[in-house]
Amino acid sequence: MSRAAPLRAFGCAALLALPAPLLGAPLWAEAPAPAWVAAPKHIRGDNTAQFAAHTPAPLQASAPAPFSAHTPAPIPATTAAPPASDTTPPAPFPLALGGPFALTDQTGTRRTERAPGADLQLLFFGYANCEAICSVALPRMGGAVTALAEDGLTARPVMITVDPARDRVETIGPPLTRHHPAFLGLTGSPEELAAVYKAFGVEAEVLFHDPGGHPVYAHGSHIFLLDGAGKVLTLVPPILSAERLAEIAQSYLPR
Secondary structure, three states: OOOHHHHHHHHHHHHHOOOHHHHOOOHHHHOOOOHHHHOOHHHHHHHHHHHHHOOOOOOOOOOOOOHHHHOOOOOOOOOOOOOOOOOOOOOOOOOOOOOOOEEEOOOOOEEEOOOOOOOEEEEEEEOOOOOOOHHHHHHHHHHHHHHHHHOOOOEEEEEEEOOOOOOOOOOOHHHHHOOOOOOEEEEOOHHHHHHHHHHHOOOEEEEEEOOOOOEEEEEOOOEEEEEOOOOEEEEEOOOOOHHHHHHHHHHOOOO
């Protein structure tokens, strides 16, 4: 439709809406007949009668309906939904991550995905001398374990190395126990570690070497929250505070 069409429609509607007194008698009722209407005589008589018979009746103004008839019906009151319960358990983790493994800790003891006697486990993939994200994640893991212990819960902090050449049994422990005395550092053969990386969906690659000739890695940075049996409960970003990390971990325990 062109832009002019709505204006034409509006003009007709406005004219028809005017009361009859304003419209007045039809203009053609009192105007003299033009010459072409006056002849021939037999046509003039017939057309005059037909024309008068089809003169439109004056429009009658109608009174508007009472306002009360258009009053909308009241909206029924609704009952507010009850607040969500604080005891609602978290949804199950949607990804298939984790699984059985067997690695060696800083004392030479073989460890699996299970942590007997622990309520929870906080697992990170990194390397003990990392000065990047590991230096953020590891202290917060230690702080979360301390916060959980204050609530009577036992959590085990664990780091699985992505740099087995430097994180050996005799070297991996001291950098970790600075963050918490219960920290476990796990290492193993290339085949053992590759199987764990695959199970947890972790990748690691050397970006460059530092001035001392040591490799600097890009690697997974999430903290895995596991139960005592080794089941992955969720992933937590390492930027959260130790207190918030402890709150999230505690929410996965039965109440």
